[in-house]
Amino acid sequence: MKGNKPKGKPAGLISSRDSTRQKKAEEALRQSEERYRTILEDIKEGYWETDPAGNFTFFNDAVCHLLGYSKKKMMGMNYRAYIIAEDVDKVYKAFNQVYRTDKPIENMLYKTIRKDRSERFAETSVFPRRNDTGEIIGFRGVTRDVTERKEMEKALRESEEKFRIAAASVSDLVWDWDIVEGKLDWFGNIDEMLGYAPGEFPRTIDAWEKAIHPDDHDRVMAVLDLHLTTRTPYFEEYRVIRKDGSIRYWIDRGAAFWDEKGNAHRMFGACSDISERKQAEEALRQSEKRYRTVLEDMEESYYEIDLAGNFTFFNDALCRRLGYSREELTGINYRVFTPPENVKKVLETYNRVYRTGKPVKSFPVERIRKDGTRIFAESSVFSLQNERGEIIGFRGLSRDVTERLQMIEALRRSGERYRTILEEMQDGYFEVDLTGNFTFFNDALCRGLGYSREELMGMNYRVYIPPEHVKKVFKTYNRVYRTGDITKWFPIDQIRKDGTRVSTEDSIWPLRNERGDIIGFRGISRDVTERKQAELERRQIEQKAQLASRLASVGELASGIAHEINNPLTGVIGYAHLLLDRKDISQDIRHDLEIINEGAQRVAAIIRKLLTFARQQKPEQRFANINEIISTTLDLRAYELASNSIRVAFQPARDLPMTIVDSGQLQQVFLNLIINAETAMKLTKGGGKLSIKTEQVDNTILISFKDNGPGIAKENLERIFDPFFTTREVGQGTGLGLNVCHGIITEHKGRIWVKSKLGRGATFIVELPIVTEDSQLVLLEPTVEEPKKVTKAKILVIDDEPVIRQFVSRVLSEEGHEVEAVDKAEDALEKIKSKRYRLILLDIKMPGISSIELYKQFQEIAPSLMKRVVFITGDVLGKRTTDFLAKTKAPYIMKPFDAEQLKTEINRILARG
Numbered sequence: 001m002k003g004n005k006p007k008g009k010p011a012g013l014i015s016s017r018d019s020t021r022q023k024k025a026e027e028a029l030r031q032s033e034e035r036y037r038t039i040l041e042d043i044k045e046g047y048w049e050t051d052p053a054g055n056f057t058f059f060n061d062a063v064c065h066l067l068g069y070s071k072k073k074m075m076g077m078n079y080r081a082y083i084i085a086e087d088v089d090k091v092y093k094a095f096n097q098v099y100r101t102d103k104p105i106e107n108m109l110y111k112t113i114r115k116d117r118s119e120r121f122a123e124t125s126v127f128p129r130r131n132d133t134g135e136i137i138g139f140r141g142v143t144r145d146v147t148e149r150k151e152m153e154k155a156l157r158e159s160e161e162k163f164r165i166a167a168a169s170v171s172d173l174v175w176d177w178d179i180v181e182g183k184l185d186w187f188g189n190i191d192e193m194l195g196y197a198p199g200e201f202p203r204t205i206d207a208w209e210k211a212i213h214p215d216d217h218d219r220v221m222a223v224l225d226l227h228l229t230t231r232t233p234y235f236e237e238y239r240v241i242r243k244d245g246s247i248r249y250w251i252d253r254g255a256a257f258w259d260e261k262g263n264a265h266r267m268f269g270a271c272s273d274i275s276e277r278k279q280a281e282e283a284l285r286q287s288e289k290r291y292r293t294v295l296e297d298m299e300e301s302y303y304e305i306d307l308a309g310n311f312t313f314f315n316d317a318l319c320r321r322l323g324y325s326r327e328e329l330t331g332i333n334y335r336v337f338t339p340p341e342n343v344k345k346v347l348e349t350y351n352r353v354y355r356t357g358k359p360v361k362s363f364p365v366e367r368i369r370k371d372g373t374r375i376f377a378e379s380s381v382f383s384l385q386n387e388r389g390e391i392i393g394f395r396g397l398s399r400d401v402t403e404r405l406q407m408i409e410a411l412r413r414s415g416e417r418y419r420t421i422l423e424e425m426q427d428g429y430f431e432v433d434l435t436g437n438f439t440f441f442n443d444a445l446c447r448g449l450g451y452s453r454e455e456l457m458g459m460n461y462r463v464y465i466p467p468e469h470v471k472k473v474f475k476t477y478n479r480v481y482r483t484g485d486i487t488k489w490f491p492i493d494q495i496r497k498d499g500t501r502v503s504t505e506d507s508i509w510p511l512r513n514e515r516g517d518i519i520g521f522r523g524i525s526r527d528v529t530e531r532k533q534a535e536l537e538r539r540q541i542e543q544k545a546q547l548a549s550r551l552a553s554v555g556e557l558a559s560g561i562a563h564e565i566n567n568p569l570t571g572v573i574g575y576a577h578l579l580l581d582r583k584d585i586s587q588d589i590r591h592d593l594e595i596i597n598e599g600a601q602r603v604a605a606i607i608r609k610l611l612t613f614a615r616q617q618k619p620e621q622r623f624a625n626i627n628e629i630i631s632t633t634l635d636l637r638a639y640e641l642a643s644n645s646i647r648v649a650f651q652p653a654r655d656l657p658m659t660i661v662d663s664g665q666l667q668q669v670f671l672n673l674i675i676n677a678e679t680a681m682k683l684t685k686g687g688g689k690l691s692i693k694t695e696q697v698d699n700t701i702l703i704s705f706k707d708n709g710p711g712i713a714k715e716n717l718e719r720i721f722d723p724f725f726t727t728r729e730v731g732q733g734t735g736l737g738l739n740v741c742h743g744i745i746t747e748h749k750g751r752i753w754v755k756s757k758l759g760r761g762a763t764f765i766v767e768l769p770i771v772t773e774d775s776q777l778v779l780l781e782p783t784v785e786e787p788k789k790v791t792k793a794k795i796l797v798i799d800d801e802p803v804i805r806q807f808v809s810r811v812l813s814e815e816g817h818e819v820e821a822v823d824k825a826e827d828a829l830e831k832i833k834s835k836r837y838r839l840i841l842l843d844i845k846m847p848g849i850s851s852i853e854l855y856k857q858f859q860e861i862a863p864s865l866m867k868r869v870v871f872i873t874g875d876v877l878g879k880r881t882t883d884f885l886a887k888t889k890a891p892y893i894m895k896p897f898d899a900e901q902l903k904t905e906i907n908r909i910l911a912r913g
Contacts, residue, residue: 046143049129054079054095057138066122066145068115084111084119095139098126102136109146121147172530173271174538175254177205179228180265184208187538193273195242213239213247220252228256228264237274249275270534301377301398304384309334309350312393321377321400323370337368353381354391355514357522365398375400389429389524428525431511436461436477439520448504448527450497466493466501480508481518489526502529562607566874566895569607571803572600574811577898604896624663626701626768627652627694633670634692637678645687646678653694659701660771661748669741669752673705673764676738680709680762699770706763712756720754793838793910797821798828798854799872800846804895808841808872811899812906825849832861837868839910844873844881844892852884866890870909 046063050056055078056063064071067082079095080088087110094105104127112122123146129138173188184205191201194211201207212220216238227234235253242248254269301318305311310333319326322337335343342365349360359382367375377398384393428445432438437460446453449464465473469492476487489505496502504525511520576597579585585593634641634648641648674690681688691706712720721742745752749769756762795817799805805821812819820837822828825846832840840858844851851871858865866888873881874895885892893905 044144047140048143049138049140050079051138052099052136054092054139063143066114066120066143067112073115082112082114084113087111094126098128098139099136102128104128120145121150172534174534175269175271177254177267177269178265179256179267182206193248194240195244195246211240213241215239227254228267231256231258234269248273249278268538302396303398304393304395305334306393307354307391309347318398321369321375321398322367328370337370339366339368339374342366349381350394352514353383353394355512355516357383357391359383387425389425389522425524428527429522430525431520431522432461433520434481434518440522445525448496448502448525449494455497464495466495469493476508477521480510480521484510484518486510491528494525502527503532504528562874564874565603565607567801567804569600569603570874570896571801571807573597573604573896573898574807574902576600577900578810581899600896621660621662623658624661624666625656625658626661626666626703627656629663629666630670630692630694630703633667633674636671637674641674641678641690644678644682646681647687647689649689649691651691651693653696656694656696656701657770659768661768662744665744666748669744669766670703670705672738672741673766677705677707677709677762677764681707696770701768701770703766703768704763705766706761708761711758711760712754712762713758717754717756721752792816792818794818794836795820795839795841795906796828796831796835796837797841798825798846798851799823799841799843801843804843804872807899808902811902815903815906817906825851825854828854829857829861832858832865839906840865840869841893842869842871844871844884855888855890870906 043060044062046060046066048056048059048063055076056074057076059071059074061071064074067074069077069082079091083091091108091110094108097103098105104125106125108124108126110122110124112120114120122143124141124143126139126141128136129140131137173186173190173193175187176185177183178185182205184203184207186201186203190196191198194201209217209221220236220238223236224234226232233253234255235251237249237251239247240250251272251274252269254267256264256267258264298315299317301315301321303311303314303318310331311329312331314329316326319329322329324332334346338346346365349363352358353360359380361380362378363381365377365379367377369375377400379396379398381394381396383391384395386392425442425444428448429442430438430445431440437458438456439458441453441456443453446456449456451459461473462470473492476490479485480487486507486509488507490507491503491505494502494504505528506523506525508521508523510518511522513519576593579593580590580597630650630652634650677690678688681690689708691704693704693706695702721738742752745766745768749771751767752764754762754764792815795812797805797808797812797819799808799821800823802823805823809819809821820831820835822831825848828840828842831837842851842854846854849857855866855869858869869890871885871890871892872895873892891905891909893902897905
């Protein structure tokens, strides 16, 4: 072809193509990248990318704002530059794990150091970054500043701890309102709760009304009046004003008692100070406000629906996602925006959550927007429960799967920071399998039993149920399984990990699978230990008050009887002795007089016993060995016990400390308990056995008397120490012995109680404090000494009893004294004003002007007269008499007395001057 030239006309090759499509694609890509960049810069979370060494290669403005650096300064910065030293290794390991496993790490928490050297908390999700061939070329992630959240969580924990401590130190106030008398008794420290000094706050209904906040008063009184008239429940919350003007919140509840005519005459109730709870509620309200703010700021859709599938609550993100306004979406059913072919699938999902109570997470669903376009979402559905744990609807999170995974995960985890309703319950919630092993429970149950979540998982109920209650619990679960019925609030005891015993009320429901088969049980456990303790204390207080009232009445009766009998008894004993001193009476008359005197002395002994029963005997306390007192008492009954084939096993504690007691009174108690046991065991075949044991427990001595007799019926245990109560036949017991024992032990600041079951004997337990200092009040009494010879004296006798006046006048006159006698205080005053007496014998109980009033008038006439008064009394150990004699330190002669006792005492008093 060399040298050849082309033939024909010159020609050129032109190539062209249409670039319009490419331009449009580039423009679309540019706009997409612009939208992507805009989204990154608008979001609050920091988005970043690094190389494998952890150096920044890309980030948005939020990262700069988080660390306080400019973009220029941050580009290429290594993560070690802005993470505190103690967290660097933790972050390194996290990046290394993502690189090795090819799996992202979510919500890693660490602390950052800003440019200004301040420290902040950050939460990061890390993902691998790949090139076009799929190789990992670095990392990318989303970071958010959670400093405020951590501070709020810390503040909330501190607030909750303060609330717990405050609640544990506050006790309910139990009150008893006598509606007829207007008296209001408080059982609890009402004075401290209202800021008053002990005993300062008046115990009246008017005082309580005045303590109520004026803005709440009318409402509270209206509810109270409604309860008293219509018997509607009285349960009200109101404010009270303390003495210093501060305000507290109370919850008050109570119930009245009505008479036959329908009139309320008494009302019992209890108040609780809930001021700390109110503060906690305010904190919760603020927490809920923050929660709502987060919900509205998050890009994920959050919603709540009722059991029919109608929307009851949702955030703005759901409105944007579905294209509806808030007004249009409220109350709308999920079927409206669910494609028909997916309705059944969604319904089955909600139904499964309802039947099992367990959430369904990340199930895919297709939705139809208002404009007709379809979007794909991934939803998680949870049960929505009320305070009783009943499912009342569903709540869920929905995310558009077209958005970046890291943003979706960050927002989803944000919603999971908040506790579910189940964990906010104060009662313990639990689920167990058919064998009774825990499969699910809330934190309240862990706190109630004192175990960690790991320890409690899989534990069987027999571990924490007392052995004597296991059968009862088993029967309850079995009944629920057989009938499918719910058992509500059955009482049961539980043993915590630390060994303490608590009382609870439990409700049990059957737990079913998707087919409706019972696969276990679920329940709620409520701690009622404090409530039961309060009820027990109230009953004990009432019983003590009733017993004290009865004993006070018996004491007054005994004191009156003693006075009335001792007056004529003094005459009988006195004149009998006068006659016995005569030499001119025959032997048969002397014999008769001795019988009269012996009978009178027996009556005097009976009176002393009656005063002992009424607790009118002055104690004589000194150091004593309890073991020796018991041994001596057993010696007294050794013959009778052996005669009745009763074996005695006495186990005295070694080194039992001595204590200050009235040995005579304690011997009376021990003898009574031994005789009672002996009487009960007489009918025991093969003989009885009495076991007596002493032991020291802390600063207390315990003495137990255990017999193998027939035991005591349950209905009699609470009355066994009541006066005049006896289970023996007529003539075999007075019913005073155990009551006297109760009184003696109570006066020793101790306790006595009994444990018994029919057919299993009885055990009486005496508890005495160990006392090392004697603080008993002892009345001044004349010392026993040989009286000096005294001169004759002018004596005035004042007594309303003729026998006493005549007897005293005769005896003292025969001694050579000049004696005058009157029967009224008025006559005594006339004589004292006109005559001078060296000694005045005054009966301490007089009609008209009392002896105490007369004694005070002596002081007005002449103070020296008070030193000449000698009282004559038949109830020297009555409280009023004891207090009066202790205060005045006046000498006294106790009825009944004979002539020798009278002369001896008068001569001793005159000898003292």
